[in-house]
Amino acid sequence: MLCRRFKIANVTTALYRSHRSISEKTLSFTKHGLRESDFAPVIFLHGLFGSKINFSRHSRKIAADLKTETYCLDCRNHGSSPWYNTMYLSELCEDVVNFAKQQNLDKVNLVGHSLGGKQACLVCANKPELVQSAVIVDIFPTNFTSTLLDETCTALLLLDILNLQSRNEASRLLANQIKAESERNFILSNLLQVKGGGWKWRCNLDTISQFTEEIRGYPDNVSVSPTDTLFLYGGESDYMTSERVEKTKELFSSAQFQKVDGAGHIVHLDKPEQFYTALKNFLLTYGAM
8 A cells, every 4th residue: 555645845856655655666775795604694784874885895895804794775765775764673574574575585694873773683683594693783682761862853853954054053053952963964875965956865765753762772571592693882972871781682592782983873984994894703703604
């Protein structure tokens, strides 16, 4: 079933697809490399407000260094992937499983940042036979109670993008709400200029803003994952707490933890070389079938 929704203020027209059509259309992705080794293919999952380009550099290097194929996906409601009117974590998990099936991938390594990390955690829990290893970047399989995401979505929805002159102007308008310039620039990469004037959002901001509680959460009663998993976190990020580490150890029996000094939440952008070294070393040890 398709339903059409018009949003006049943001001069966007979006097609929303029901949950049942999820397996009928693949997520948008880029592929690098060919599989010429025993290393399982690697799927990269970006964070909230991100896109498949976020891991492009690292994806190419992993494909070359490990002689395997890599995939960078656009999450539902992001980038060039289909827009849906729901964004449940269970659906995000199913999206990855369906993508692997569509690409005839029997075993994969997963790399997920933030929301993409939760996505990867759920695949490890719900479909452990699919996952060779996983690297979870600056997120943990726990609930987050902060209202920062809700406040950020409100601020973005209040931007008058019809009359916006530039991304720099948008960045200035959001500076009080989103303090870190790197994070503002990351989010504002979703602003696309419309031919003839004005801007539009590349991500489905309406649905994202309606599912902030779901995105902040994590399901109860999930299975313990046996997957070899590295939780790689930024030394300057506030996502890391001892309570979250202990909860993660309960859910991942083979969990490892590694800090990237000087990195904030977006570890792979803040410290790309340190991130890549940690990622490559882990995959060299655990990523082969």
